[in-house]
Amino acid sequence: MTNLICKAFEGHNIRIVTDEQGEPWFVAADVASALGYTDTDQAIRRHCKAAKSSPVETTGQVRHLFVIPERDIYRLIIRSKLESAELFEEWVVSDVLPSIRKNGGYIAGQEQDTAELIIAKALMVAQSVIDRKTMELQRAQEQIAIQAPKADFADRVAGADKGVLLGNFAKTVGIGPKKIFAMLRELRILMTGGNRHNLPFQQYLDLGYFEVIEKPYEINGETRLAFSPTITGKGQQWLTQKLLAAGYLQAHAA
Template structure:
C-alpha cells in the first residue's frame, strides 16, 4: 500500500491506496479535521467499512483504522464543522479523481514552486538551444571541410583510412573501434580529414572513403588519451565520452 499525505486548510489528511488503487483514509485524521469531540467514537458509530492496517509512523509501523470513500460522506453529513461541505467538495472534486488517475495526490504548486519549475524549463530549453548551435557549427564545419577536401585516386602514403586509424590506435593504446569513431566524429577537438580517396574496386560504384594525415591523427589521439582518467589498471574514462573503455598505455603530458 502507498501512504499519501495531503493538506486541507493546514490540516494533514493521510490515505493509502490498496492493490486495486482504491483510496482508504486514515480514520482519525478525518474525524479530527471534522472536529468530532470523540474521534474514536465517531468512527465506531458512523463508519461501516472500517479496516485496520499497518501504517508507517515515527515509532515504526502500527495498526491504524482506515475508512473507504463512502465513510467520508457519513462523517461529513454528521459533522458540525462549518467547512465540512467544502472539505467534501475538495475530496470529491480534486483528491479522489487525481488519485484514481495518477495513483497519488499532487498538491497544487505554490507560486515559488511554479517560478522554480518555469526557471528549470527555461534552463533546459537554453541548454537544448546551445547544443543545437554546437551541432550546427559541427555540421557547417564538416561541410566546409568537404568543400576543401582533396580527392585522390590512391591513398597518399602519409595518410590513414578509418580502418588504418583503428588498427594504429588499438596498437598504441588498446582503444576500441567505438572510441576511435567517437574521437574522429564527435570529440570537440576531432582531427580534420585530409581528403577523400576514390575506391578503385569495381563493386564500390565509384564511392569514396575518408583519410586522415598520420601526424594529425597521432597528435589528436595523444591529446585525447592525455585527457583520460585511469579508473583501473586497464580501464579509463574521458570527460566527454560516456562510460569506461580499455586503455593500456596512457600518454604522459
C-alpha cells in the first residue's frame, strides 16, 4: 500500500491508502468510528467482508491496520444508526473517490465530473439509501411480528367476562407459570408475604383487572379458606400490553 492520505469528516480523521492498481483502501477503524460504532473491532468483523491487514505509516511509525475497500464502506454505512451516515456516504462517493481515481490522491475541489459520472454517483447514493431504509423496515417488521401474537391475544380476550387463573394466562402469552408471579411481584401488582402473598393489590381489584376466588378446604378437621387470583378479560388485555411495554414477554419467554 502506498500514498497515505488523511482527511477529516466531521472531526474524524479518515486515513486512506492506495494499492498497486491505484485502488483506495480506507482504514477500517477510522470509518467505523466516524459512523458511530462504539466497538469498531466488532463492527469490522461483522460487516466488512473484504477487510485485510496492511502496513500503514502513521505518526512516523509503520503499523499493521485493517483496511477496507469501497464496498465494505457501504456495508458499514447501511448498518450505521447515525443520521450523518448518508452525508459520509455522499462525501466518499462524490468527493473522495473521484479525486483519488483522477489525481492519485485526494485533492478537494479539483475533480470535474462528467454528466455521466455525476449521474452514476447519484444512483450509487440512491441505491445505498434504499438498501438502508429497506433494512430498517425489515427490522421494524420483525419487531412487529414478535409482538403481534401477544397483542392479538390481548384484543381477543378484551371482552371476555370469565377470568382465568394466572398460571393459565402465563402459558397463553408464552411465560412459564412460575415466572408470572415473580414478575408481577416485581412490578408491584401482586403483594409479597403474609396471608395476602401473591394476591393483587386492592387498586387492581378495584379497576376490575383481577378477582380473588375463595375456596374452602379442611385441615385437621378445621375449615379454612384458600385464595386464588384470577385475571379478567379486561385485566388480560391491560397486563399483556404492560408486559410488552416493559420487555418482560421477550426477556422471560418460556
